[in-house]
Amino acid sequence: MAIRSQFKKISIIGAGSWGTSIALTIAETYPDITIYMWAYEKNVVSSINSRHENIQFLPNVILPTNIRATGSIREAVSDSDVILISTPSKVIPDIAQRIHKHLDPKSHVGFLTKGFCKYQDEVLTISQTIGKIIPELKDRVVAIYGPSHAEEVSLHYHTCLNVAGKNVTSRKIFIHFLSSHSIQCRETDDIIGVEMGGTLKNPAAIAAGMISVLPNCGDNLSGALISEALKEMLKIGRLFNVRDETIIDISGLGDLVATALSDHSRNRRFGKDIGLQIIEKGNALRFIDRVLLRFKPQFVLEKMSENLHYLAEGAYAIEPLIELAEANGISIPVYRSLYEVLLNKKDPSLLIETIKNPDKFEEIYRRTKIQISDKKKGLENVGGRAFRSIIEGRVLSSFIAADGSSSDTPIPLESVINNINELRNQSSLYGSSVEENKRLNAITDKNYEKPLKRLINHYVDDVADLYTVFFNRTGMIILSFLRVINRLSGNGGILDISGDVDQIRNLSDMGNPLYVCSYSSISDLFILIFSIKKARLPFPRFMVDSDKVKTSLEKMAIKLMGGFIIDASKINNIVYREVVKQYLSTLTENGVPFLYFPEIAHKTSVQNAIGADSFYSMISDIIFRHTVEILLIPMELSYASSMDESILSLMALRKHMSRSAMINFSEPAFLSEFTKETESITTLGEKVQKIWKRDKKIFPHVMVSKILQDNNFEIELKQLESASYKYFRILQVSPPSKMKKFLNAGVNSLKKEKTIIKENGMLKVLKRMEVENYAALLLK
Template identity: 25%
Template sequence: MNIDYNQLNHTVLGSGPMGYLISSLLSKKLDEVSLWIPDAKVVEDLQRSRTVKILKNQSRIPDNVNIVSDLAEYERNSWVFHIAVPSRFLEETVRNLIDLLTPDQDYIFSIFTKGLLSHKSRRLTGVYSFSDFVSKLLLDKKIKNSAVCVVNGPSLLQEMLEEQNTFLNVGCKDTKTAEFIADIYKNSYIQTSTTTEIESMEMAGVLKNPIAIACGIVSALPNCGSNLQGELIQTGFQEMLQFARAMHLSTESFYGRSGLSDLITTAVSRKSRNRNYGRKMVGQLMVGPENLSILEKIEVWVRPEEFIEREVSKWSDTVEGAFALGNILELANEKNIQLPLYQVLFDVLSRKSPPQAIESLLTGAKSDFSIEKMVGVKKKGMDYAAGNDFKNVLENRILKQVQSSPGFMTRIKKQSTSIVATIEKRVQRLSRKKSQDEVTHFSKELHRWVNFQNSNRESEIVKLRELIDFYVNEIADHYKPSVRESLIKVIAPFRFFSGGLKYGSVSPHLGGEIDQIKKLSKKYNILYAPTHRSHLDSVELAYGLNKLQLPIPRYAAGSNLMTTPFWEWMLKSLGAYSVDRERTRNSLYLECLTIYSTVLLESGIPSLVYPEGTRSRTGGIVSIKTGILKTAVDAFRNTGSEIIVVPVALSYETVPEDAQFCGENEKLGMQDFLSRRSNVYMDFCEPIPISEHMGNDDPTITIGYEIQKGWANYHRILPNQLLCKILMENEMAIHLSTLNDLIEEFISHNPGNYLTEDPELIVRQGLKSIRKRKIVQIENDFVQAIRPDLITYYGTMVPANDTSGF
């Protein structure tokens, strides 16, 4: 073999994310790179747009990447083929390609794809690995000047996109070729190494992926934390070594970059596609038992590997571990190798066993669990119960908590002096305002605190119960479904007329994971966690949930909104419970409030919280107050019944309070809210089961992280927001002729959930909105800001797609 490395052309085979990424990496070192994609229509679109989405990131295909769809392009010249096609397409693609090659040219095959040959190909060729398969086809074609390499190592696609440290190992029997390929891939953040143990390092790369799927599965099960996952990785690694020894492979690569290093990375990282598939599969099973057809049930028992492959094909990302699993076990059976973990995983993926079977294998404990028994389901028939129905339960629970917590009673007694003084000042202030109803209310509270303050040991429990009774009565909702239904119908025509009789005037535009949330809500309790942008949020949620017939939640409302008997009756009938923000230092009141919201969730009553705590004054996502989520965690711990947190992204074209948030002393009436409201979008983010996070030291932190990530991913980026963002980045003035190019450039570099990516439509709709709000003017074909503060407010609504503020 005498390959002329200087005469080699480079092409990447594969239309998946890794194919796009490799072609982009090579384009920075080479004058020209070819990218082969089998679909001619996709090629035509890419040649025109030069942009592609990789893991929700919008990326531009470099100009020196030539996109083609015909393998005949490679009949001439010498080539390096960088293979990144999905494993199930590799055999056919390589066969068709090598048929076209000429024996007098030089060729290198660099294989990124991880997998094993199908049973048929193993029988026909006598080999089982992709590298041996390619080598045999080259030999049959009598192509002598050729080499085959395999590339793997800790190289998560998302981290490579983010240019984080990456490590690749290049295996090739020819050292010079391995070093040549390693040098091509090496850059400022990619470190490379080489080995001649190609068979061992290739098999290590194949075997680790199923273990990552198993790790994802157990990470989504209750009571399965990092300890169990560590045991799973150890068990899986031992089976990998056992397989290697039985196949007479060197185990040195298994302990290095291609083996142990890549295994740990893939098994524990949230960015791992194989791990995420395992978690997603459990999440889908939690929605409810799968209704398999008769043919599917037969397929599970007769051809389970085909059932697994079909299920995995529905997944948006390539999950090579699932495609390789059947071939691994088939080869192991042929060689008489026992792989218990791989076999149990196969049974779980083919629905012969529940996910807990993996846990049972590792712990030795027998399990009769089914998916239905993974976590408790919600109590039936409680959706319409009112908070005051639990009055006695609440009072007893609060009193027990105070008595059983060391030092709590003493702390309340010590606080009583300052609390009495605070209430006295409040009563005096309300007397001056002539708020007689409030004066009467807080005078009753004052009387109870004075009695408690003066009580002795024999009477303090009685006086404490009187205080608890007062607070529970004040807090508890009086939910009446008929009142809510009537109010929704009464207000609907006003919203419709004020919205210009257009679609979306009454209910917000709905999107996101609606079907999944509907299924989950039938079995599990729901905690809605929306973004907080306006006083309209609760109204929009009410109309959206009502339209979808999703469970209506209880929610907190400021006591300042319940200053008259009518408004208190109205809001509590709608499902609001009262929160007095002036009592932040009253530990007894805060305990009553916490236990109230916890008991609602324990009872199967859906709830709503705003994790940001207050409306965003900037337009962007506000740092989450994780303490708000503690009641959901406590409710799960107390009952074992699953609670599904549903982040909701509310996206406003116009927020009625926008001027207030920009510092103007503007008072808004009901008519202002109705007239300023324009398009509102309500998107349900990926649901978050509380049970998945109970293994963490502080579940509220990781749940908060997932909520904020969901908001950023599902928030609709509206045309007016995008135009404001671009104005912010261009000193508040843009010439109309440059707008389209600026929009295209922004979208290509900033992934997001855009309402539309059509520049002309964005300009037309966006300008209409911001001109109507009178925050820009157009003079001499220049779009200029009139209200820079409002431009900044709406521009900040474009998510940064990170959680740095959390």
């Protein structure tokens, strides 16, 4: 009774389902005490105060009138000697700092939150975090843990709780307020042990939810999971010198069983949702969506982009645990396998097989690929600009978190502001239009969100394609017409397409095609896309350097055909660069093929940061983030003759399309195969370079010209074959199976042009410039 008369106000920070249930328990038992609840969400504050119900987190439960909600930490905490924290673990450091400003140093602080905190580069328990931020509390910090679903507590189901803390008085105070006819409190001083049990069971519950929906997994495997998880909980607990009996008590084993097996458990629900995402691979558009796609593409795309938002919380819960284990050399294979499935998108078979045989985790891990969803179908003909809102949202979230900060963003907002300020001082690297300059100038360290959105919008419009089937077909007809005209006029060259295009066509239903080709000039582009269309392969969006597009009409025509345009002058602009990356990422994720030149950074000024290394890094991120299968298709292009390739015009295009060329489609590869530990997606660039060299087709007269050039423009015929083999070895290109026939074709071609003559068993050059031009093609 003394305790009851001493306190007139109790504060609960956090108005989720569990915090609300505890507020209900205390308010019903002590109607003369006011319970102040702090809620982040304004609608929760309103519903509790006006309707006496937490509609968002604990609906259909009427709350006593002595519960008051507020959005002010100060109002909630001031003059309160008993405070209970019930916020997510991720925000505990921030909440503790905010509470500290208004806290009576003699207060008693309890917490209902389970999890680890990352504070000042350390992995800490909740009590350790609060103790560091509010040192004057000393030992007056109490953990309230145990198997306690909010839904059951609010209905007065019988419940057992551990009340743990070093300070006896603090423990007694919380036991006094929490005890009721349905709640029994067990007192202990092993606060770290209680925290370990309550925190470590969460990942196991996620794993239990996941396997509950995976094929051929049932109660038998769940039992094995609980057993293995308990072993690993004991291992981690001993690291913190906690008592084993605490781990196997209600806040450890008891909470593990309840959380892992009950559908009330949010962790189990999270695991089930992730499991269902993995096994539900139907990404084809429904008929109604296909119809809507023609009229409201953005509506359909936004609906498809909606997904679970649990993952960040699940990742936050398990990452510190893995860090602790690795830092201390502790083997926790079941938790590690869950981490790999959740964060690194490994196939869930890793989790299943590890539960069955945890001692063989490393072996199982090495042979496990990432989980792959079926290719999305039905979006291949959607223009890139239709993805605008998705791209804009992703770019913005790269800089600004949901709460307006940049604390957990890949690219700190401060870096973006500094980058824009630097560009202001380099006029040559600043905006290329009045409108762009206006949007850049509007961004400051105090006013950034809306101006940044406008700038991103501007860049998306500048980069994204405007693909339509009609204009694409029109463009292909024009290219075909140009080749026909050239042939009729006697200037048409051959176009030799090789490779197993039938295999690529079949495999493209299983993965999103990504064509990669070495880069020589703008003319390559039109020969390549024409060849892809002629081979009846999925048509890609394709990249064009803005320097090669001189007029607005050319730019529009390129975009309508499916081209996206990159401005070389903006490579140092962080916002622009992120727009390009997210644009390509969004295309790939949604099943839209594209053609890219990874090595273009070495040929032009385009894409410092989106050159070969960064490009493959981006592709790796797409695979792991969105679990999409990508079908990598290396292409090789060889010309029979050289020409001025620096400009883009209709007349120049006609000349480009008259050239003889050989295009080879190399054997495709599914990039998920590179996600095993024994393979690395980071080596893709090297592998593609080797494929380009190996499979490159060489015109016979080009090889003969190179040999002649390097032998002072004459050579004995009998030496030609050995010299040719030498060059194929140097170039690391597979030689033709019939070398003599290959060389005879080259010699005859040059003789026909009267570029060389055959005399006394010798080949001699008559036109050195022509031979030099042909020879130069060998190294392109």
